[in-house]
Amino acid sequence: MPQVFYRKYRPQRFSEFVGQEHVVKTLTNAISMGMISHAYLFSGPKGTGKTTLARIFAKALNCQNRKKGEFEPCCQCTSCAEIQQGKSMDLIEIDAASHRGIDEIRELREAVKFSPAKSKYKIYIIDEAHQITKDAANALLKTLEEPPAHAIFILVTTEPLKMIPTILSRCQKFQFKKLQVDQILEKLKQIVEKEEIEIESKALKLIALSSDGSLRDAETLLEKIVTVFGKKGIDAEKVKEILGTIDIKIVSEFSEFLIQKDLKNAISLLNKFVEEGIDLEEFLKSLIYYWHLCLTAKIFGNEKNPYFEEISKEEAERLENQSKKIPEKTIREILNILLETRNKMRFSPIPQLPLELASVEIVEILKKI
Numbered sequence: 001m002p003q004v005f006y007r008k009y010r011p012q013r014f015s016e017f018v019g020q021e022h023v024v025k026t027l028t029n030a031i032s033m034g035m036i037s038h039a040y041l042f043s044g045p046k047g048t049g050k051t052t053l054a055r056i057f058a059k060a061l062n063c064q065n066r067k068k069g070e071f072e073p074c075c076q077c078t079s080c081a082e083i084q085q086g087k088s089m090d091l092i093e094i095d096a097a098s099h100r101g102i103d104e105i106r107e108l109r110e111a112v113k114f115s116p117a118k119s120k121y122k123i124y125i126i127d128e129a130h131q132i133t134k135d136a137a138n139a140l141l142k143t144l145e146e147p148p149a150h151a152i153f154i155l156v157t158t159e160p161l162k163m164i165p166t167i168l169s170r171c172q173k174f175q176f177k178k179l180q181v182d183q184i185l186e187k188l189k190q191i192v193e194k195e196e197i198e199i200e201s202k203a204l205k206l207i208a209l210s211s212d213g214s215l216r217d218a219e220t221l222l223e224k225i226v227t228v229f230g231k232k233g234i235d236a237e238k239v240k241e242i243l244g245t246i247d248i249k250i251v252s253e254f255s256e257f258l259i260q261k262d263l264k265n266a267i268s269l270l271n272k273f274v275e276e277g278i279d280l281e282e283f284l285k286s287l288i289y290y291w292h293l294c295l296t297a298k299i300f301g302n303e304k305n306p307y308f309e310e311i312s313k314e315e316a317e318r319l320e321n322q323s324k325k326i327p328e329k330t331i332r333e334i335l336n337i338l339l340e341t342r343n344k345m346r347f348s349p350i351p352q353l354p355l356e357l358a359s360v361e362i363v364e365i366l367k368k369i
Contacts, residue, residue: 006219009191010052012075012084017056018187018215019179020049026174027053031060031071037172038147041129043160044176047214054125054154058091059083061152062119079119090119097128105136109143112151121152129155130162137164144170178213181205187215188222197226199234206239248315251283251290252322259322263363270352270359280351281342288338290319295331297323330369334362 011017014024023042030036040057042050056073060066064077073080082088094108108124116122126132132140144153144167155171157163185208192199207225211218221242229238257266273283296307297320308316323331337358344354 004220005191005195005223006216009187009194009219011049011056012059013072014056014060015072017049017053019183020053020176023053023174023176027057028071031057031066032069034068036061036152038151039144039153039171040155041160041163041168041171041173042154042156042176043173044158045178045213046158047211047216047218048176048179049215050156050176051125051127054156055083055091057154058121058123058125058152061121061123062088062090062116088119089117090122091125092123093125093127095127096131102133102135102139105132105139109139112143112148116150120150122148122150123152123154125154125156127156128158130157130159132163134164137167141166141170179215180213181208184208184211184213184215184218188218191219191222195226195231197222197231197234199225200236203234203236203239206236206243210243248286248290248311251286252315252318254287255290255294255322258359258362259325259366261363261366263359266359266363267356270355274352280355281345284338284342284345284355288335288342291331291335291338293319294323294326295328295335298328298331326366327369330365333365337361337365 014028017024040054042054044050059073059075059080060071062079062083063073064079065074066072075081075084079088079090083091092111094104112122112124114122141164143151147153153171155163155167160168160173185205188204188208191197192204204222207218207221211221225234225239225242228242254266254269257263257269270280273280293307293311296305300307305316308319311319326334341354341358345351348354
C-alpha cells in the first residue's frame with residue numbers, strides 16, 4: 001500500500017531533518033558527549049517535527065552500530081530497523097489524548113521498572129502530553145523524579161502551559177518553531193523531484209505559504225493536489241482552486257474602500273461576499289496578509305521587497321501606492337485590529353459582524369490621519 005508523502009519522506013537521520021537547528025545541535029551534542037537526560041519536553045506548533053525528531057533521537061540512543069563520540073543512527077542495525085518499522089519493544093509511543101487516565105499511567109509506572117528487551121534504553125514518547133489528567137500527571141511525576149537508569153521519557157505537546165509546573169521542571173525543555181517558507185519549499189522541491197511531479201514554482205510556493213509553518217500540512221496539501229490534478233501540468237490557479245484562496249484584487253478593492261473612508265461600500269462588499277458564499281475567515285486571512293505587505297512596503301521603501309515576489313508587478317504598484325497614503329504606525333494599528341478580529345470571528349453568531357466592526361474601527365483611525 002502506497003505511503004502518504006509525510007510518512008514516505010519522514011527524515012530518518014538528524015542530517016535529513018528540516019529546521020529546528022538549535023534543538024538538533026543540542027541533542028546531537030548530548031549524544032556525542034554521552035550526557036543524556038531522563039526526561040525531555042518537545043513543545044511547539046503542529047507539524048514542526050516534534051515526534052519525528054523524538055524518534056530519530058530514540059533511534060540514535062539505541063543504535064547498535066553507533067560509535068562513541070558519534071550521534072547519527074546507522075539506520076541499518078536491528079534496533080534502527082525495528083524503530084523505523086514501528087516494531088521496537090523498547091520504544092513505546094503513547095497517545096495521551098486516548099491514554100490520559102490514572103490507570104494507564106499506573107500501568108506505565110509498573111512497566112518502566114523492567115529492563116529493555118534488547119536495547120540500552122527503554123524510551124517512552126508521550127504525544128499530546130498536555131492532555132494527561134491531573135491525577136495521572138501526578139502519578140507520572142513520581143516516575144520522573146526517580147526514573148530507572150534505563151528509562152528515558154520524551155513528552156511531546158503543542159500546549160506546554162497546560163502541563164503541571166512540577167513535570168516541566170523535571171524535563172529538559174526544547175521549544176520548536178514554525179518552519180520558514182524557504183525551508184518548507186526546499187523539502188517540497190525534493191519530493192516533487194523524486195515523485196516526478198510537474199508543478200510551477202509559483203504553485204509550489206503557494207503551498208508552502210499556505211502551510212503556516214507546518215511541513216506536514218504542506219506535504220499533505222501537495223499530495224491532495226496531486227490526487228486531484230495528477231502529476232502533470234499543475235499551475236498556481238489549480239493550487240488556488242484547492243486552497244480556496246481569495247483573489248488579491250478583491251482584497252485590494254476592499255482595502256481601497258477603507259483607505260478612502262468609504263465605509264458604506266466596504267460593508268456592502270462584505271455582504272456581497274456572504275451572499276456569494278465566500279469564506280470570510282479565508283478572506284480575513286488574505287486581508288491580514290495584504291496589510292502585512294503594506295507594512296513591508298513601508299519598511300523596504302525603494303529597495304527590492306522580497307515579500308512582493310509572489311504578486312504581480314501591477315499588484316505590487318497598487319499596494320505601494322496605497323501604503324504611501326498611510327503612516328507605518330497606522331498600518332501596525334490596522335494589523336492589530338485585524339488579528340484581534342480573527343479570534344472574535346470564531347465565536348461570533350453573525351459571521352460578518354466582527355469584520356464589519358473592524359471596518360468601522362479602521363475607518364475611524366484613518367480619519368485621524
